[in-house]
Amino acid sequence: YLHMxxxxxxxxxxxxxxxxxxxxxxxxxxxxxxxxxxxxxLAWHPNAELVTLSQCGHYPMQECPPHFVQVVERFLLR
Known part of the structure; x- marks a missing residue:
């Protein structure tokens, strides 16, 4: 995977x-x-949206799961 x-x-x-x-x-x-x-x-995709989760590192789905889920659900519902 690293080579790829x-x-x-x-x-x-x-x-x-x-x-x-x-x-x-x-x-x-x-x-x-x-x-x-x-x-x-964001430079490549004109319809990209960036969300920064505070007090999370590289694995927000493990470090702050409720907030992560809220952000993903809000995006998917649109």
């Missing part, structure tokens, strides 16, 4: 898709933070 993650180029294939995307990051995640997402997913 570091060598596969797919940006050109997905850039500009109108599919709605929900991007969730934890405020305590030092690597995949708001800045990284703005430079990648």
């Amino acid at each position: 993650l570091t060598t596969t180029r797919f940006v050109e294939d997905v850039q500009g898709l109108e599919t709605p995307f929900l991007i969730i990051v934890g405020s305590n995640d030092p690597g995949l933070d708001e800045t990284a997402m703005k430079q990648t997913f």
